[in-house]
Amino acid sequence: AQSVTQLDSHVSVSEGTPVLLRCNYSSSYSPSLFWYVQHPNKGLQLLLKYTSAATLVKGINGFEAEFKKSETSFHLTKPSAHMSDAAEYFCVVSELTGFQKLVFGTGTRLLVSP
Amino acid sequence: NAGVTQTPKFQVLKTGQSMTLQCAQDMNHNSMYWYRQDPGMGLRLIYYSASEGTTDKGEVPNGYNVSRLNKREFSLRLESAAPSQTSVYFCASTNSGSSYNEQFFGPGTRLTVL
Numbered sequence: 001a002q003s004v005t006q007l008d009s010h011v012s013v014s015e016g017t018p019v020l021l022r023c024n025y026s027s028s029y030s031p032s033l034f035w036y037v038q039h040p041n042k043g044l045q046l047l048l049k050y051t052s053a054a055t056l057v058k059g060i061n062g063f064e065a066e067f068k069k070s071e072t073s074f075h076l077t078k079p080s081a082h083m084s085d086a087a088e089y090f091c092v093v094s095e096l097t098g099f100q101k102l103v104f105g106t107g108t109r110l111l112v113s114p
Numbered sequence: 115n116a117g118v119t120q121t122p123k124f125q126v127l128k129t130g131q132s133m134t135l136q137c138a139q140d141m142n143h144n145s146m147y148w149y150r151q152d153p154g155m156g157l158r159l160i161y162y163s164a165s166e167g168t169t170d171k172g173e174v175p176n177g178y179n180v181s182r183l184n185k186r187e188f189s190l191r192l193e194s195a196a197p198s199q200t201s202v203y204f205c206a207s208t209n210s211g212s213s214y215n216e217q218f219f220g221p222g223t224r225l226t227v228l
Contacts, residue, residue: 043118045219046216049214049216094213094214095213100210100212100213102157102217104156104157105156
């Protein structure tokens with residue numbers, strides 16, 4: 001079975017500083033990987049996805065993630081944090097069962113201070 | 115397009131009561147899902163429906179039943195609510211056929227069982 005591990009439950013940054021949210025995956029074959037964001041009391045929204053076309057994936061709101069097979073990682077980064085980035089972020093892997101079935105990490109809460 | 119809608123937004127039940135959570139999507143998606151979100155555990159799949167007329171158990175199905183009423187609607191029923199079912203419930207939908215497809219999430223139902 002596939003799984004993802006988010007290495008930090010909370011990350012705190014100051015506005016304008018870089019963001020790094022870490023995710024490692026476990027898969028016996030090339031996975032489909034996603035990052036979703038959840039703002040307080042809201043549903044989840046797709047930030048970006050890895051589909052094997054390119055190892056560096058750009059998403060919405062200036063976020064990007066790099067797929068590193070040798071490290072089994074898919075870390076999420078942003079050069080400069082904004083207050084509106086404060087949210088919970090989920091790293092997600094899709095099982096290949098003939099249709100899509102997502103397996104979620106436990107989430108990382110990003111706190112942004114002025 | 116409304117996307118994925120869920121009703122109700124909030125609900126308080128007493129132990130042993132029953133209720134049905136409603137979900138509808140207007141994106142003509144084949145696959146629909148019910149998740150629960152608990153602190154520190156990410157989202158866990160309760161039930162899913164790969165296509166109209168089919169439903170299957172996910173990771174945590176005990177205490178729940180589902181109905182795929184038609185292509186648009188997928189309901190989740192708690193027959194006899196227990197305090198362990200206090201959670202936030204999300205419905206999602208996607209086009210089937212690819213593990214790369216984005217899942218679209220509803221705004222959630224916050225359920226408290228006393």
